[in-house]
Amino acid sequence: MIACGALGAHVREIIARRAWPVEVQALPAVLHNRPQQIAPWAERLATEALARGQQVAVAYADCGTYGALDDLCARLGLRRLPGLHCYDVFAGPDRVRELFESEPGTYLLTDFLVRSFDRTVLAGLGLDRYPELWPDYFGHYRRVVWLAQNRTADLQAEAERIAAMFGLPLTVVETGSARLERELEQLVAALPAGLSRRSLG
Numbered sequence: 001m002i003a004c005g006a007l008g009a010h011v012r013e014i015i016a017r018r019a020w021p022v023e024v025q026a027l028p029a030v031l032h033n034r035p036q037q038i039a040p041w042a043e044r045l046a047t048e049a050l051a052r053g054q055q056v057a058v059a060y061a062d063c064g065t066y067g068a069l070d071d072l073c074a075r076l077g078l079r080r081l082p083g084l085h086c087y088d089v090f091a092g093p094d095r096v097r098e099l100f101e102s103e104p105g106t107y108l109l110t111d112f113l114v115r116s117f118d119r120t121v122l123a124g125l126g127l128d129r130y131p132e133l134w135p136d137y138f139g140h141y142r143r144v145v146w147l148a149q150n151r152t153a154d155l156q157a158e159a160e161r162i163a164a165m166f167g168l169p170l171t172v173v174e175t176g177s178a179r180l181e182r183e184l185e186q187l188v189a190a191l192p193a194g195l196s197r198r199s200l201g
Helices: 008-018 029-033 035-051 068-076 086-091 093-102 111-123 131-138 153-166 178-189
Strands: 106-109 143-148 170-174
Touching: 008 178, 029 035, 029 111, 035 068, 086 093, 086 143, 086 178, 093 106, 106 111, 106 153, 111 153, 143 153, 153 170
Parallel strands: 106 143, 143 170
Antiparallel strands: none
């Protein structure tokens, strides 16, 4: 299973708990800052695995590829997670749409982004070296919403620290990972019958 780096830990946990005979290859989460590279990376891994006679599923939403992942899946006969981004995977598209409709200037966090904000966002966008660019990137936001998969005291404190960097209050929406698990179950169930369900290694 080719997984989004931001979903990789959740995907691995679910697969291990459910004892599915699936191996996970997570792409670097930093590709979210360069989404045009996601489909080429995924295609290279997928074509190599298919050439070995393995089955492949894609644990990615569109993630800013503007349909490139869908084109890849159509060409290679693969399926991916539904949704525009991982926020849809956790909270559902209707809930995410409601959040943006109620406040268009909403910055969304997931557990992964809370844990990795300094690395994937600050360093990934160069803000650790050029902090004066912060207003250009984030000056238009009006609230920070954490879509929490596993709300712990440590993650809560870190999410509040991030919101304080924005100078904004933190809103917590507990989503869990049940929706992701249901979608992964459908991906695994859709693999062709009668073939080994060993996926990409």
